[in-house]
Amino acid sequence: MAAESVLTAAGLAKTFRLGFFRKKVQAVKDVSFHVERGEIFGFLGPNGAGKTTTLKMLMGLVFPDQGQASVLGRDVGNVEAKRRLGYLPETPYFYEYLTQEEFLDFAGRLSGLSYPAARKRRDELIERVGLGHARNRPLRKFSKGMLQRVGIAQALMGDPELVVLDEPMTGLDPLGRKEVRDLIVSLKREGKTVFFSTHILPDVEMICDRVALVVAGRTVAEGPLSQLLSAKLVGTEVHLRPPTHGELPPLPPGVDRLVSGTDVRLDLPGDFDVDAFLVSAVTAGAHVISVQPRRESLEEYFVAHVHAGKSPQAVP
Amino acid sequence: MTRVLAIARNTFREAVRNKILYSLLLFAVALILASLALGEFTLGEGLRLTRDLGLYGIDMFSVLIAIFLGVNMLYKELQLKTVYTILPKPIARYQFVLGKWLGLVFTLALQVAAMGVVLQVALFTQGAGFEPAVMKAEWLLFVNVVVVTSIALAFSAFSTPFLSGVFSLGIFVVGRAIPDFLEMGHKAGGFAGTAVDWAGKVLPNLHLFFPSGAVVGAAHVSVHGELVNLDYVLSTTLYGLGYSALVVALAVAIFRKRDFV
Numbered sequence: 001m002a003a004e005s006v007l008t009a010a011g012l013a014k015t016f017r018l019g020f021f022r023k024k025v026q027a028v029k030d031v032s033f034h035v036e037r038g039e040i041f042g043f044l045g046p047n048g049a050g051k052t053t054t055l056k057m058l059m060g061l062v063f064p065d066q067g068q069a070s071v072l073g074r075d076v077g078n079v080e081a082k083r084r085l086g087y088l089p090e091t092p093y094f095y096e097y098l099t100q101e102e103f104l105d106f107a108g109r110l111s112g113l114s115y116p117a118a119r120k121r122r123d124e125l126i127e128r129v130g131l132g133h134a135r136n137r138p139l140r141k142f143s144k145g146m147l148q149r150v151g152i153a154q155a156l157m158g159d160p161e162l163v164v165l166d167e168p169m170t171g172l173d174p175l176g177r178k179e180v181r182d183l184i185v186s187l188k189r190e191g192k193t194v195f196f197s198t199h200i201l202p203d204v205e206m207i208c209d210r211v212a213l214v215v216a217g218r219t220v221a222e223g224p225l226s227q228l229l230s231a232k233l234v235g236t237e238v239h240l241r242p243p244t245h246g247e248l249p250p251l252p253p254g255v256d257r258l259v260s261g262t263d264v265r266l267d268l269p270g271d272f273d274v275d276a277f278l279v280s281a282v283t284a285g286a287h288v289i290s291v292q293p294r295r296e297s298l299e300e301y302f303v304a305h306v307h308a309g310k311s312p313q314a315v316p
Numbered sequence: 317m318t319r320v321l322a323i324a325r326n327t328f329r330e331a332v333r334n335k336i337l338y339s340l341l342l343f344a345v346a347l348i349l350a351s352l353a354l355g356e357f358t359l360g361e362g363l364r365l366t367r368d369l370g371l372y373g374i375d376m377f378s379v380l381i382a383i384f385l386g387v388n389m390l391y392k393e394l395q396l397k398t399v400y401t402i403l404p405k406p407i408a409r410y411q412f413v414l415g416k417w418l419g420l421v422f423t424l425a426l427q428v429a430a431m432g433v434v435l436q437v438a439l440f441t442q443g444a445g446f447e448p449a450v451m452k453a454e455w456l457l458f459v460n461v462v463v464v465t466s467i468a469l470a471f472s473a474f475s476t477p478f479l480s481g482v483f484s485l486g487i488f489v490v491g492r493a494i495p496d497f498l499e500m501g502h503k504a505g506g507f508a509g510t511a512v513d514w515a516g517k518v519l520p521n522l523h524l525f526f527p528s529g530a531v532v533g534a535a536h537v538s539v540h541g542e543l544v545n546l547d548y549v550l551s552t553t554l555y556g557l558g559y560s561a562l563v564v565a566l567a568v569a570i571f572r573k574r575d576f577v
Contacts, residue, residue, distance in 0.1 A: 056576065059404040060403065063575060082407075083406035087401075089404075092401060093400070095330065095398060097330055098329070102329075106325075107401075109322035110322055111405055112319070112406055158405075
């Protein structure tokens with residue numbers, strides 16, 4: 001049975017007219033993807049690729065010039081669909097004059113919760129995002145990382161089926177990023193679908209089931225990471241201590257060689273005969289410390305497609 | 317309705333936590349109280365002066381507060397990007413605008429009521445009794461600021477606070493002087509006369525809401541000679557609220573089509 005799509009974008013395009021002379025800026029040219037129920041979906045792209053504009057179109061904040069989109073099977077902006085949706089905007093801005101509790105109560109009321117239900121949910125979420133120590137503190141006194149956590153809490157107030165997060169790791173320290181990653185994984189365990197945009201690739205590699213890559217306003221790839229990234233060996237990193245007397249076996253031209261004290265790190269190409277090299281090196285008296293085969297990383301994939309701007313065939 | 321009221325409540329909370337409002341309110345109270353001191357220098361006209369100056373203070377400061385709040389309401393939501401958090405919630409755009417408007421109206425009602433209480437106390441200290449006529453005048457001033465703040469809100473749906481403020485103040489000034497404005501147009505005749513005539517039909521006739529304290533009697537308040545009875549208050553209120561409804565509908569229409577970039 002085909003998986004149910006909870007978020008779809010088909011050929012979305014948006015041009016803004018900016019400045020005094022109403023100069024045209026094509027922010028999104030052709031973005032298409034679909035998000036399946038229960039998955040963690042990463043929406044990747046460099047800065048200025050059109051990720052936030054796409055998300056704004058999906059949230060009904062910006063009207064597309066072309067294309068179609070649906071959220072939980074309904075048109076974008078449908079109030080019933082929005083009731084089942086939670087959204088964290090990029091760099092969230094909140095009402096500074098409110099305390100954390102007041103703001104979450106407000107978000108709960110807007111999500112359609114009764115006062116008692118909003119208060120109960122608020123208390124659960126404040127603990128869940130680790131802000132129990134600042135319940136009655138005005139939001140203007142919150143740090144960037146704390147605001148990001150409040151933003152996540154407000155997105156979850158209505159206990160949504162679909163959680164859309166725009167750059168949720170931005171502004172967080174490594175510990176905060178880990179906590180958000182854990183939170184996203186726990187949301188998936190609860191049966192929710194999580195869609196998030198980011199350019200922090202290690203986070204994506206760790207938790208995403210599927211991704212879409214958008215470059216210069218176009219989707220250039222979509223699919224599971226395991227299918228997008230090549231399984232073939234792209235190189236081998238060798239860490240060794242060269243022989244005290246004698247030389248290392250000859251290396252092909254262009255090999256990166258990093259000398260650190262008495263040790264050397266070599267980045268050998270994927271088609272190089274590493275086994276033969278290691279045997280010769282050990283025979284010559286070298287001491288091998290580590291050998292690390294390297295497959296294609298998301299970062300390499302990302303960099304290659306962003307730079308080349310080419311469009312590999314999307315993986316269904 | 318729950319969501320509209322939640323927005324209204326938040327708007328009210330934002331307004332009452334704004335320190336600038338208290339400064340304006342303080343000025344209004346100072347003006348009303350100053351009338352007591354000035355009354356000492358007039359012979360038997362103390363009460364009239366207090367009514368005049370008090371109603372003038374309520375009028376002037378409530379309009380300033382209405383414009384200040386109105387022009388900032390929607391613009392601030394866009395500028396501070398709080399709208400990005402609110403509109404993806406299960407709320408329609410018209411409910412958002414309606415909630416902001418309702419919150420503003422409630423805030424202004426409280427402000428006018430607070431200034432009205434100060435005026436009434438000032439009148440009591442001069443030996444006057446409870447004056448329903450003054451209350452009618454205050455009610456008209458309240459309806460007046462509802463119209464003014466609705467106009468300011470509509471401007472803030474597409475313009476900056478500065479420009480919205482200038483436009484709103486301009487409409488207030490012209491609207492208050494509508495009879496003079498129309499008379500000038502009639503005298504000019506021709507195209508100018510027709511243009512003024514049309515403008516007179518489109519712009520709010522705020523002249524209707526301005527009570528002249530000079531002719532406040534025990535039972536009636538007069539708007540430039542026309543006695544203000546309950547029928548007048550009712551019909552003028554309906555006119556003000558009807559005009560406000562049209563302007564808010566215009567704000568909704570603009571807001572519904574906007575991209576929030």
